[in-house]
Amino acid sequence: MAGVLEQIRNVCALGALQSVVAIPRAIPIIHAGPGCGQKLWSGLSNGNGFQGASYVGGHAVPCTNATEKEVVFGGEDKLRETIGNTLKVMDGDLYVVMTGCTADIVGDDVGEVVRSFAAKGAPIVYVETGGFKGDNYFGHELLWDAIIDQFLEKSDTVEQGLVNVWSVLPYQDPYWTGTLHAIADLLRSLGLRPNIIYGPGEGVASVKRIPSAQFNLLLSPWVGLRTVRRLEERFGTPFLHYPTLPIGATETGTFLRTVGAYAGVRGETVEAFIHREESRYYYYVERSADLLFETRFLPGHFVTIADSFYSLGLTRFLINDLGLIPEVQFITELVPEEHRPLIDAEFASFDEGLVSPVLYGADGGTVREELTKRKFRERPLILGSSWDRVIARELKGYPLSVAMPVSDRLVLSRTFAGYEGALRLTEDIYSVILSSFQ
Amino acid sequence: MAINLDISEAPIRESRLGAITGYSGTLKDLVARTGCGATIKNCERTFSQTSSCSSGCAQTLLANIADAAIVNHAPIGCAGDTVYHNIANHYGRFYRELGNRNIQLINTNMEESDTVFGGNEKLRDGILEAWRRFSPKAIFVTTSCASGIIGDDIKGVISELGDDVPVPVIPVSCEGFRSKVWASGFDAAFHAVLTGIVKPPRQKQPNLVNMVNFRGSARDYVRRLFGEIGLEPRFIVPFATVEELETISEAAVTATVCTTLGSYIGTALEEQYGVPYVKTIPPHGFVGIEAWLRGIGAAVGKQADVEQLIERERAATSADLEEIRRRLKGKRAVLGMGPSYAQSYLGVLDELGIEVLHAASWHYDQQYDYGEQPPAILRAASREKDISFSVGDQQLYEIGNTLSRLKPDIYFSRHPGSSVWAAKLGITAVPVIDEYTAFGHHGLVNFGWRIIDAVTNRNFVNRLAGWVKLPYSSWWYEQDPYSFLERGEV
Numbered sequence: 001m002a003g004v005l006e007q008i009r010n011v012c013a014l015g016a017l018q019s020v021v022a023i024p025r026a027i028p029i030i031h032a033g034p035g036c037g038q039k040l041w042s043g044l045s046n047g048n049g050f051q052g053a054s055y056v057g058g059h060a061v062p063c064t065n066a067t068e069k070e071v072v073f074g075g076e077d078k079l080r081e082t083i084g085n086t087l088k089v090m091d092g093d094l095y096v097v098m099t100g101c102t103a104d105i106v107g108d109d110v111g112e113v114v115r116s117f118a119a120k121g122a123p124i125v126y127v128e129t130g131g132f133k134g135d136n137y138f139g140h141e142l143l144w145d146a147i148i149d150q151f152l153e154k155s156d157t158v159e160q161g162l163v164n165v166w167s168v169l170p171y172q173d174p175y176w177t178g179t180l181h182a183i184a185d186l187l188r189s190l191g192l193r194p195n196i197i198y199g200p201g202e203g204v205a206s207v208k209r210i211p212s213a214q215f216n217l218l219l220s221p222w223v224g225l226r227t228v229r230r231l232e233e234r235f236g237t238p239f240l241h242y243p244t245l246p247i248g249a250t251e252t253g254t255f256l257r258t259v260g261a262y263a264g265v266r267g268e269t270v271e272a273f274i275h276r277e278e279s280r281y282y283y284y285v286e287r288s289a290d291l292l293f294e295t296r297f298l299p300g301h302f303v304t305i306a307d308s309f310y311s312l313g314l315t316r317f318l319i320n321d322l323g324l325i326p327e328v329q330f331i332t333e334l335v336p337e338e339h340r341p342l343i344d345a346e347f348a349s350f351d352e353g354l355v356s357p358v359l360y361g362a363d364g365g366t367v368r369e370e371l372t373k374r375k376f377r378e379r380p381l382i383l384g385s386s387w388d389r390v391i392a393r394e395l396k397g398y399p400l401s402v403a404m405p406v407s408d409r410l411v412l413s414r415t416f417a418g419y420e421g422a423l424r425l426t427e428d429i430y431s432v433i434l435s436s437f438q
Numbered sequence: 439m440a441i442n443l444d445i446s447e448a449p450i451r452e453s454r455l456g457a458i459t460g461y462s463g464t465l466k467d468l469v470a471r472t473g474c475g476a477t478i479k480n481c482e483r484t485f486s487q488t489s490s491c492s493s494g495c496a497q498t499l500l501a502n503i504a505d506a507a508i509v510n511h512a513p514i515g516c517a518g519d520t521v522y523h524n525i526a527n528h529y530g531r532f533y534r535e536l537g538n539r540n541i542q543l544i545n546t547n548m549e550e551s552d553t554v555f556g557g558n559e560k561l562r563d564g565i566l567e568a569w570r571r572f573s574p575k576a577i578f579v580t581t582s583c584a585s586g587i588i589g590d591d592i593k594g595v596i597s598e599l600g601d602d603v604p605v606p607v608i609p610v611s612c613e614g615f616r617s618k619v620w621a622s623g624f625d626a627a628f629h630a631v632l633t634g635i636v637k638p639p640r641q642k643q644p645n646l647v648n649m650v651n652f653r654g655s656a657r658d659y660v661r662r663l664f665g666e667i668g669l670e671p672r673f674i675v676p677f678a679t680v681e682e683l684e685t686i687s688e689a690a691v692t693a694t695v696c697t698t699l700g701s702y703i704g705t706a707l708e709e710q711y712g713v714p715y716v717k718t719i720p721p722h723g724f725v726g727i728e729a730w731l732r733g734i735g736a737a738v739g740k741q742a743d744v745e746q747l748i749e750r751e752r753a754a755t756s757a758d759l760e761e762i763r764r765r766l767k768g769k770r771a772v773l774g775m776g777p778s779y780a781q782s783y784l785g786v787l788d789e790l791g792i793e794v795l796h797a798a799s800w801h802y803d804q805q806y807d808y809g810e811q812p813p814a815i816l817r818a819a820s821r822e823k824d825i826s827f828s829v830g831d832q833q834l835y836e837i838g839n840t841l842s843r844l845k846p847d848i849y850f851s852r853h854p855g856s857s858v859w860a861a862k863l864g865i866t867a868v869p870v871i872d873e874y875t876a877f878g879h880h881g882l883v884n885f886g887w888r889i890i891d892a893v894t895n896r897n898f899v900n901r902l903a904g905w906v907k908l909p910y911s912s913w914w915y916e917q918d919p920y921s922f923l924e925r926g927e928v
Contacts, residue, residue, distance in 0.1 A: 002547050002549060003547065003563065004509075004544050004545065004546050004547055004560060004563050004564040004567055005514060005517075005544065005545045005546075005547045006543065006544050006545075006567075006571065007540060008514055008517045008518070008520060008521070008545060010514070011514055011515040011517075011518045012513045012514050012515025012516075012518075013515075014515055015515055015518070027909065030488060032488075033491055033583045033613075033614035033615045034488065034489040034490060034491045034614055034615075034618060034620070034831070035489070035490050035491025035492070035493055035494050035516075035614040035620070036488065036491075036515065036614070037487075037488025037489075038488060038489070038490045038491070038494060038519070038855070039491075039493075039494060039515060039516060039517075039518035039519045040515055040518045041518075041855070042518055042519045042521060042522045042854070043515075043517070043518030043519065043520070043521045043522075044518065046522065046854065046855070047521035047522045047524075047525060048521065052858070053855060053858060053859075055906075055907075055909050056909040058855040058858075059487055059488055059489070059832055059834050059855045059856065060487055060834050060835075060859070060909055061487060061488045062485070062486070062487055062488075063486060063487055063488035063489070064486070065486050065488065065489050065618065065831070066615050067615050067616070067617075067618055068615055068616055070615070071583075071587060071615050081484050081485070082484075082485060082486065085484055085485035085922060086485065088485075088911065088913060088914070089485055089835055089910055089911060089913075089914045089922075090909055090910065090911065091909055091910060091911040091912075092909065100583070101513060101553075101582070101583045101584040101587070102583050102587065102615050105553055105583075105584065105587045105588065106587070131512075131513035131514070131515040131516065131548075131584065132513045132548050132549055132550050132552065132553050132584050133549075133550055134549075134550075135514060136515075364540070365544075365567065365571050386521075386524070387524070387540055389538075390538055390539055390540050393538055405521040405524075407521060407522075407524070407525050
């Protein structure tokens with residue numbers, strides 16, 4: 001049983017509505033109370049990098065705005081009416097009905113209502129995401145179960161080189177757009193054709209293309225395993241699971257070699273690209289070295305407070321590339337027990353035999369208590385959310401907001417992934433340090 | 439109908455004030471049909487977009503009380519808006535030099551098992567943790583759809599705490615599904631403050647004004663105005679301390695910047711403790727501030743001082759207003775705001791010389807808690823010209839359709855997530871985020887210059903609109919904007 005929480009770092013299962021919003025021209029229809037959409041958008045998008053409403057987010061999301069009447073007498077009629085009119089008013093290519101607590105506790109037969117529209121040819125699916133069922137990582141996987149089972153159709157052909165990319169959660173990760181773009185660029189450099197489902201691109205057309213891919217690339221510690229396994233089961237598409245978000249030359253090189261080998265890309269192609277990128281990358285690293293070594297403002301040990309994507313990815317980079325020392329890492333999403341051994345193993349395999357302690361849990365009070373009982377000899381680097389800027393200040397640390405909620409910066413296309421992303425991260429970290437006193 | 443502080447929760451606005459969220463017609467028609475004791479029925483929609491709920495409004499007031507804590511008894515998503523409340527918290531504390539800390543809020547993280555076996559245990563944990571972590575002077579327990587439907591015994595859990603938590607622990611009934619009018623959440627919060635915090639007056643404070651507001655950005659301005667007539671404001675509820683809230687019953691008068699916000703607490707303090715509540719139009723624009731100051735002056739016997747103050751304020755700003763009116767002449771606007779602002783800004787835009795083509799009000803209270811129609815709508819309806827008027831809980835598809843038909847020069851809006859959609863249509867949007875926008879004589883001229891700036895350089899909206907499309911079908915733009923509103927009694 002998950003305990004009570006101070007300082008939310010993710011939202012409930014219905015938060016997966018933002019994954020729908022991230023697909024251009026896909027339209028969520030939420031069967032929920034009047035405040036759910038606003039609260040989830042506020043937490044995941046508006047207060048998290050100020051990501052905006054996009055095509056159909058924020059208050060544009062169709063919703064039954066369930067009231068006492070729907071709770072007492074059931075909300076199926078209201079839902080039917082709302083879906084019917086959504087199909088007239090809202091211009092989209094895929095409609096996803098998602099439920100909130102009210103509908104799921106009352107027990108509305110949403111499937112029955114939605115199937116009646118699907119039977120008439122509407123591109124519509126449903127998923128039961130009542131907030132009490134789990135967090136938005138869980139809801140995100142439920143969403144894909146629904147799209148795979150109710151929307152995708154088997155493909156007659158496999159498109160060689162086409163790779164579906166499954167990685168960070170849209171909106172939950174304020175840097176998702178830039179990150180997916182960076183991953184796509186890396187794959188293209190190997191001669192592969194990335195199928196990026198979210199963000200600027202082809203929208204629902206890229207969803208429909210999923211079954212024809214050569215393979216699914218899961219670039220994630222655990223989120224999405226359920227999705228790629230389901231895709232393998234349903235369409236026979238194999239998957240490559242690479243757990244660490246590649247940040248910096250070391251991990252990105254390993255990532256490219258792994259993907260290249262899996263996809264049958266010629267070794268010379270891979271090595272030529274890595275060499276070209278590293279030459280450029282290390283030109284800048286060399287420039288940074290003067291500051292990094294000849295300054296009195298070096299950070300001490302580092303702490304990450306982020307979901308497993310970022311906690312692991314950042315820790316790898318900071319240890320293996322920047323040469324920093326880990327203090328403790330907090331993993332904030334609810335990681336199912338069965339996936340923890342893999343994450344623990346990843347945190348025990350860094351260069352120089354370094355190991356970082358890992359704590360699971362999102363409660364800000366626990367983070368505060370854990371950090372205040374530690375002795376930091378130098379000012380620590382604290383990569384967390386905007387909540388953590390307060391404890392960072394108390395510890396005289398250097399805070400950089402990398403995880404939801406990021407409310408102290410506007411995020412557009414920034415990413416920390418790949419070669420270029422690592423340079424951005426290095427700039428960001430040392431800019432925080434240098435601007436902390438001037 | 440008097441406010442009843444002996445019951446555990448404030449009745450929702452629909453039942454208390456005849457509040458509606460669905461209407462389309464004209465301003466004069468709405469006023470005529472809701473005057474002299476008459477009421478109209480709400481028109482339901484057969485299509486709607488996600489709105490907002492009471493819980494958000496309750497928490498936005500309570501989360502920023504300087505030394506209180508909240509336990510939000512809900513699944514984690516219901517705390518999604520606390521991210522934004524924390525931004526407001528940092529902003530408010532920074533400018534008040536209150537020290538840097540996060541909001542003090544614990545979410546009980548309700549899960550499936552809690553909906554089956556009940557969430558009382560977690561609620562108890564949450565309250566005990568809030569006490570242990572924050573040592574607050576009071577703890578508010580906000581409810582949710584989930585905790586409300588499964589029927590968790592909030593009061594029972596609180597009463598069993600006994601001496602373990604030696605400060606007031608107060609339930610705030612703000613389940614989202616109970617009301618379509620998110621402002622019901624303000625009343626839920628005020629009810630909790632009134633029943634759990636406020637004490638009977640020990641000694642009246644003849645110079646103290648309860649100033650009911652949100653973020654309180656114009657504190658220095660308000661302090662100066664009040665200071666010139668020998669009064670002192672106490673800004674409530676955000677950023678006040680529990681101790682300050684305990685003694686609002688001792689104030690000489692209660693005034694508000696937003697009559698939607700102030701109705702419940704103002705009326706309750708008047709009925710319960712004899713603190714007069716200023717029932718004039720809100721203090722926006724010359725006309726608004728003058729009526730409001732006179733209301734305050736009358737309540738405390740300082741009429742002559744108020745007249746002199748008004749003279750001085752007017753003299754300092756009149757020439758500026760003339761220049762603004764000259765520059766804005768011929769500009770046409772649509773506005774979409776909460777009821778108090780929608781009504782009040784009809785007057786404000788009149789004063790600036792801007793013609794309003796249509797006004798949308800996020801809800802409409804047919805009367806306030808003291809039993810009268812909102813004064814600002816009466817004033818707006820007394821003008822010679824009638825205007826097209828709608829009521830909707832921020833239904834953007836109606837607004838988008840309306841704007842694309844009327845093509846105004848400016849869209850004035852109030853509420854996060856509303857103005858950007860006008861900008862996407864290429865219409866200059868002027869959001870009224872700060873409640874003190876157009877407050878008083880100086881506020882009106884500042885607002886006027888801001889509008890002039892906004893219409894002077896339209897490059898951003900023009901380029902934006904050139905690229906983006908709103909999510910509505912072409913079919914929708916051919917329909918009447920209010921065609922999904924079921925017709926009520928005519």
